[in-house]
Amino acid sequence: MAFFFEAACVLRSLLSSNDFNYNTDGYEGDGTEDGKSQDGSETLPYIDESPTMSPQLCAPQGPDGEAVSPTPPEGLPPGGDMEKGLEMKKLVLSGFLASEEIYINQLEALLLPMRPLKATATTSQPVLTIQQVETIFYKIQDIFEIHKEFYDALLPNIQQWDEKVTVGHLFQKLASQLGVYKAFVDNYKVALETAEKCSQANSQFQKISENLKVKGPKDSKDCTTTVSMEALLYKPIDRVTRSTLVLHDLLKHTPKDHPDFPLLQDALRISQNFLSSINEEIDPRRTAVTTPKGEARQLVKDGFLVEVSESSRKVRHVFLFTDLLLCAKMKKTAVGRHQQYECKWYIPLADLTFQTLDESDTSHSIQVLPEHEIEEMKIKISVLKSEIQKEKKAPKGQSRVERLRKKMNEQESWLLLHSPTIPFRIHNKHGKSYLFLLSSDYERSEWRESIQKLQKKDLQACVLSSVELQVLTSSCFKLRTVHNIPVTSNKDDEETPGLYGFLHVIVHSAKGFKESANLYCTLEVDSYGYFVSKAKTRVFRDTTEPQWNEEFEIELEGSQYLRILCYEKCYDKSMLNKDDNEIVDKIMGKGQVQLDPQTVQSKNWHMDVIEMNGIKVEFSMKFTSRDLSLKRTPSKKQSGVFGVKINVVTKRERSKVPYIVRQCIEEVEKRGIDEVGIYRISGVATDIQALKTAFDTNTKDILMMLSDMDINAIAGTLKLYFRELPEPLLTDRLYPAFMEGIALSDPAAKENCMMHLLRSLPDPNLMTFLTLLEHLKRVAEKEPINKMSLHNLATVFGPTLLRPSESETTKGQHITSASDIWSHDVMAQVQVLLYYLQHPPISFAELKRNTLYFSTDV
Numbered sequence: 131m132a133f134f135f136e137a138a139c140v141l142r143s144l145l146s147s148n149d150f151n152y153n154t155d156g157y158e159g160d161g162t163e164d165g166k167s168q169d170g171s172e173t174l175p176y177i178d179e180s181p182t183m184s185p186q187l188c189a190p191q192g193p194d195g196e197a198v199s200p201t202p203p204e205g206l207p208p209g210g211d212m213e214k215g216l217e218m219k220k221l222v223l224s225g226f227l228a229s230e231e232i233y234i235n236q237l238e239a240l241l242l243p244m245r246p247l248k249a250t251a252t253t254s255q256p257v258l259t260i261q262q263v264e265t266i267f268y269k270i271q272d273i274f275e276i277h278k279e280f281y282d283a284l285l286p287n288i289q290q291w292d293e294k295v296t297v298g299h300l301f302q303k304l305a306s307q308l309g310v311y312k313a314f315v316d317n318y319k320v321a322l323e324t325a326e327k328c329s330q331a332n333s334q335f336q337k338i339s340e341n342l343k344v345k346g347p348k349d350s351k352d353c354t355t356t357v358s359m360e361a362l363l364y365k366p367i368d369r370v371t372r373s374t375l376v377l378h379d380l381l382k383h384t385p386k387d388h389p390d391f392p393l394l395q396d397a398l399r400i401s402q403n404f405l406s407s408i409n410e411e412i413d414p415r416r417t418a419v420t421t422p423k424g425e426a427r428q429l430v431k432d433g434f435l436v437e438v439s440e441s442s443r444k445v446r447h448v449f450l451f452t453d454l455l456l457c458a459k460m461k462k463t464a465v466g467r468h469q470q471y472e473c474k475w476y477i478p479l480a481d482l483t484f485q486t487l488d489e490s491d492t493s494h495s496i497q498v499l500p501e502h503e504i505e506e507m508k509i510k511i512s513v514l515k516s517e518i519q520k521e522k523k524a525p526k527g528q529s530r531v532e533r534l535r536k537k538m539n540e541q542e543s544w545l546l547l548h549s550p551t552i553p554f555r556i557h558n559k560h561g562k563s564y565l566f567l568l569s570s571d572y573e574r575s576e577w578r579e580s581i582q583k584l585q586k587k588d589l590q591a592c593v594l595s596s597v598e599l600q601v602l603t604s605s606c607f608k609l610r611t612v613h614n615i616p617v618t619s620n621k622d623d624e625e626t627p628g629l630y631g632f633l634h635v636i637v638h639s640a641k642g643f644k645e646s647a648n649l650y651c652t653l654e655v656d657s658y659g660y661f662v663s664k665a666k667t668r669v670f671r672d673t674t675e676p677q678w679n680e681e682f683e684i685e686l687e688g689s690q691y692l693r694i695l696c697y698e699k700c701y702d703k704s705m706l707n708k709d710d711n712e713i714v715d716k717i718m719g720k721g722q723v724q725l726d727p728q729t730v731q732s733k734n735w736h737m738d739v740i741e742m743n744g745i746k747v748e749f750s751m752k753f754t755s756r757d758l759s760l761k762r763t764p765s766k767k768q769s770g771v772f773g774v775k776i777n778v779v780t781k782r783e784r785s786k787v788p789y790i791v792r793q794c795i796e797e798v799e800k801r802g803i804d805e806v807g808i809y810r811i812s813g814v815a816t817d818i819q820a821l822k823t824a825f826d827t828n829t830k831d832i833l834m835m836l837s838d839m840d841i842n843a844i845a846g847t848l849k850l851y852f853r854e855l856p857e858p859l860l861t862d863r864l865y866p867a868f869m870e871g872i873a874l875s876d877p878a879a880k881e882n883c884m885m886h887l888l889r890s891l892p893d894p895n896l897m898t899f900l901t902l903l904e905h906l907k908r909v910a911e912k913e914p915i916n917k918m919s920l921h922n923l924a925t926v927f928g929p930t931l932l933r934p935s936e937s938e939t940t941k942g943q944h945i946t947s948a949s950d951i952w953s954h955d956v957m958a959q960v961q962v963l964l965y966y967l968q969h970p971p972i973s974f975a976e977l978k979r980n981t982l983y984f985s986t987d988v
Contacts, residue, residue, distance in 0.1 A: 216293050218383040223288055223297065226376045230281045231347055233369055237274040239344040240267065240362050247338075257334050265324045266359075269314040273366055276307050298393025301380075304373055305400040312404070312741050314366050325359055374401040403723045403738065427602070428452045429609045431580045433573075436550050437474075438565045441497065443547050446474065448566075449606055450580055453589055454478045455556070457564070458606055473603045479581060480589040481559040499548050505925045507545050508658050508687070509957040514538040542658070549660055554578075559591075569660035572693055575717045628656075628688035629725055631755040634815065636681040636735070637667050640696060642745040643674040648699040649718065651747065653682060653812075655689040655725075665812040668840065669699045681815035683846075686725075686753075693722040694740050694747050719745040725753070762856055762935045770826030773854045780894040787898045790825045793836060794848035795905045802841035803908065804915045809926045813846030821847040852930045859895055859931045860887075860962075868932065869955065872962045884965060889977055899931070900974055903966055910967070920967045921960075928960035 244267040251260045258266075280300060287295050329336040339359035346353055377398040384391050431450040436443050437457065449456045458471040514534055521531045550567035554574045557563045568574050594602065637651050653665040664684040670676035697715040719742030735750040771779050771790050779788045802808050817839055824832045825847070836844060852859055860868060864887055871883040888896060906927065910920045966972070 216383070216385075219380055220288065220291050222376060222379045222383060223284070227281065227284055227288055228347060230277060230284070232344075233365065234274065234277050234281055235345045235347075236357070236362055236365050237270060237277065239342045239357065240270050240359070241274060243338050243342065244270065247335075257332060257338075258328055262324055262328055265317070266321050266328070266363075268317045268321055269310055270366075272310045273314065276304070276310060280304050296388075296390045296393070297380075298390040298397060301373065301377060301397040302393055302400070305397040305404070308401065308404040309739075309741050309746070311366060313744075318363070318367060321363055322360065325363070374398065374405060377401060399726060400738070402726075404741075406722070406724055427454075429611070430584065431577070432606075432610055433612050434546070435554075435566045435568065436547055438567060443497075443567070445543070445547055446566075447471065447606070447610065447612075449610070450577070450584075451602075452584055453480070453592055454594075455482060455581065456602065456606070458603060471603050471606045473599055475564070476594065476599070477556065477558045477564075478589070478591045478593075479585050480591040482581065482585070483557045483559070484555065484578065498551050501919050501922045501925075504545070504549055505921060505960070506957065507541055507548075509960075511538055511541050511545065511658060512687075513957070514541070545658055546660070549658075556581075570654060570663070570693075571717065572654060572661060572695055572720055572722075575695075575720060628690045629686045629727060629753060629755075630688060631686055631753060633684045633686050633689070633692065633725070634681060634735075634752050634754070635665070635684060635692065636750040636815075637678045637694070638737075638748040638750065639675065639677045639679070640745055640747045641675055643718070646672045646674050647718070648672060648701065649676045650697055650699060651678065652695045652697065653684060654693040654695065655684055655686055656691050657687045657689060661691075661693060663807075663811075666842075668814075679816075682812040683815050683818075684812055690725055691722050692725055692751070693720065694742075694749065695720045696742060696745060696747060719743040719747070721747070727753075762854070762858075762933075772822055772826055772851060773856060775856055776859065776898060777892055777894045786894065787901045788851075788894075790851055791848065791898055791901065793832070794844050794851075795901065797836045797844050798841065798848070799905065799908060802845060803912050805841055806915075806917050808841070808909060808916050808918055809845045809849065809923060810918065811842050813840060813843030815846075817843035818846045818850060822850065825851075849926070849930060852927070857935050858933055859899055861891065861895065862934050864890060865932065865934045868962050869958050872958055872965060880965075884962075885972075885977065888966075888972065896977075897974060899966075900972060902927070902931075903972070906967060921964060924960045924964035924967055928963040929956055932959040932962055 244263060247258050248260065248263045250256055251258060251263055280303070283300050284297060287297055287300075325339060329339055342357050342359055342362060343354045344357050344362075346355065377394055381391070381394050381398065384394060429449060429451055433448060435446055435448050437446045438444075444459070446457050446459055449458065454476050456476040457474045459474055461470045461472045514537060518531055518534050518538070521534065522528070550569040552568045552571060552574055554566040554568050554577060555563055556566075568577075633655070635653060637653070640649065640651070643649070648669050648671050650669045651667045652663050654661040654663050656662075665682035667678045667680050670678060695717060696719045698718050700715045721740035721742040723738060723740060732752065735752050737748070737750045740747045740749070771788060776788060780786065783789055785792075798808065805811075821835065821839065821843065823829075824835055829835070858865070867883075867887055871880060871887055874880040874883060888899070891899065906923045907920070909916065909918055910923060913919050
């Protein structure tokens with residue numbers, strides 16, 4: 131009873147205060163206090179992940195007049211003005227500590243009414259219900275405790291400051307707890323709406339929420355200020371960027387050899403990844419549009435999608451507003467005129483429905499280009515990028531650069547138009563349907579979730595007049611958040627962006643599932659502006675905490691992001707879709723991280739966590755650049771099979787084809803030939819290594835291991851064997867002749883040359899090549915099921931079977947960058963293997979028996 135009496139007293143004291151005076155918050159900048167835009171319209175909170183809001187940093191302007199984030203600071207060089215740098219570091223920390231004190235006081239002011247409101251909720255005269263209290267004050271207590279602990283730990287370090295003081299571990303811990311903010315942000319809008327409804331329904335709560343007392347800093351003359359609850363609830367939204375800002379400033383004033391530097395860098399990486407994931411959902415330019423009727427309509431999401439209209443593909447800019455979906459195309463305008471959008475169609479969200487599973491029988495009308503045309507275009511773009519870099523360094527190359535760049539942009543736009551294959555259908559209530567094609571289940575899920583979230587509200591069907599539609603379409607140019615077609619690279623970078631090489635990823639575990647399920651993860655990376663699925667974990671059956679601990683090796687082609695999608699496996703055969711591209715497994719969560727070259731390009735593993743819909747997936751990654759991963763390194767031990775010359779292995783085994791090749795092929799044909807993406811999807815690296823060790827040591831139970839092992843791991847072991855040969859299967863000596871032969875125009879001359887080159891191979895190489903060739907043809911026969919065409923297989927195996935040894939690669943040429951290494955001769959290597967794959971069956975005996983019409987000197 132005493133506690134309830136005390137709670138009632140606190141509520142009375144809160145109700146009796148009505149003065150209002152709010153000061154700015156130290157290190158907090160001068161952002162809007164209550165989440166309103168300058169014109170008074172409500173905006174969704176945006177978390178700024180750039181360092182440009184920091185008072186110590188300038189904000190350079192981009193071509194649109196928007197702030198451009200500078201690159202993260204590199205830290206003071208060792209031996210630089212260390213004393214001055216550390217003094218600046220102390221000043222930055224002192225300013226941040228002062229703002230932490232203010233922030234803690236603000237959180238305390240929110241907590242003050244929460245406790246009595248909660249206590250009185252169970253009495254006969256409650257101000258709010260328990261559920262309302264928990265919704266409005268969601269996670270405030272947790273955030274308060276995190277920052278109080280951080281403040282208490284940081285304060286003594288600044289009070290006893292010297293050059294050896296380290297604070298990076300404190301910022302690391304703070305960054306690791308950002309998941310609490312994700313939960314707060316997800317609930318933020320509901321909290322505001324609940325507070326507003328409660329204020330309207332209860333005058334007592336209204337008075338409390340408008341008059342919250344915030345203590346001033348200890349050395350401040352003003353004891354308290356009065357702030358509204360709405361303004362205080364916005365503080366964590368605003369605050370979440372502050373640690374990122376101060377980390378930029380601290381790194382700028384911390385010597386590289388100081389023990390704090392790597393810790394602060396790691397904290398900054400975690401913070402930026404967190405902010406990137408948050409900003410996928412919360413965009414800075416989501417401003418309200420007022421219709422002529424005075425209704426508020428907000429832009430929630432927009433992007434470039436490929437629409438299938440009258441059996442042809444069109445690039446559209448799609449805008450999702452709070453009450454409708456608008457599909458537009460950019461109008462052609464005269465030079466110097468502002469670009470405008472033309473509305474193609476719109477659907478009120480109240481009238482919008484999604485395709486059901488039995489409606490997919492129209493999917494056969496989707497025209498999908500052969501995979502090899504897509505692959506060829508990617509290689510052409512890669513070659514053009516390489517040429518642009520070379521021309522930029524040439525004395526008079528600038529005029530040619532523009533022509534090359536224009537050609538590259540055309541090819542990139544073509545790629546964007548033709549590469550997506552995953553259908554996303556929507557319908558209106560009149561039965562009219564629209565079909566978009568997306569490159570990833572991730573995008574489809576994002577659009578679907580965004581629309582469904584808005585549809586949960588009480589939406590009314592709307593019909594726009596021509597004037598209203600014109601006003602709305604005109605506003606799209608100003609409101610859009612995605613400016614460039616994603617795949618086109620209108621950049622003037624000296625280096626091709628992204629990473630080229632191999633990313634090693636270990637998917638450890640996941641937590642946060644409410645019910646047991648059959649769970650698995652897929653990994654995607656971006657390539658040429660769209661995302662490609664690269665790996666898939668095993669299905670972990672009937673669990674809430676799957677422990678995969680599976681490692682994958684993923685090839686990167688200019689990639690900048692890694693995505694992880696977590697699925698619940700559907701085993702119900704009745705749910706299977708007729709459309710092969712429609713994934714029926716349920717997405718439980720999804721998230722992405724930026725592949726920061728400085729972070730991942732090291733010999734050490736970097737552990738990270740992706741937060742997705744309350745689920746946490748823990749993973750580690752490290753990166754090997756292509757120039758290192760392309761090296762063929764002979765094995766020092768000649769007793770094994772990996773890294774050992776093929777003739778040594780066959781002689782030792784007394785076989786025509788290495789045992790490893792025969793066994794892997796046999797197992798793939800036995801149970802992997804129907805597997806979607808066989809040879810393209812990565813196997814688990816630890817499984818591949820286990821098989822490698824078993825083959826190298828001639829383990830007796832190798833057949834048992836093969837029968838139990840995941841089929842993608844067996845396919846990966848075969849690829850690894852060919853990749854690690856000391857010289858390519860088709861030999862260094864013949865490589866130049868293969869490159870010349872495939873370039874011949876006359877079919878008869880090409881046939882003669884290409885067959886002669888096969889004859890010129892050593893017998894073990896030739897027998898192994900022909901065995902692999904017939905196997906790959908049998909795999910391609912199942913293309914309707916496994917989605918692996920002859921060209922797909924040539925793309926996977928061509929560079930592996932032909933890529934010369936390092937000494938041959940660098941002989942007589944200067945390759946300047948990773949992208950050059952990738953583009954150099956790759957198209958020709960793919961074409962050589964494709965030529966043999968498309969050729970009628972080649973018999974070893976007949977090949978050796980036939981004579982040449984003319985000889986070729988090789």
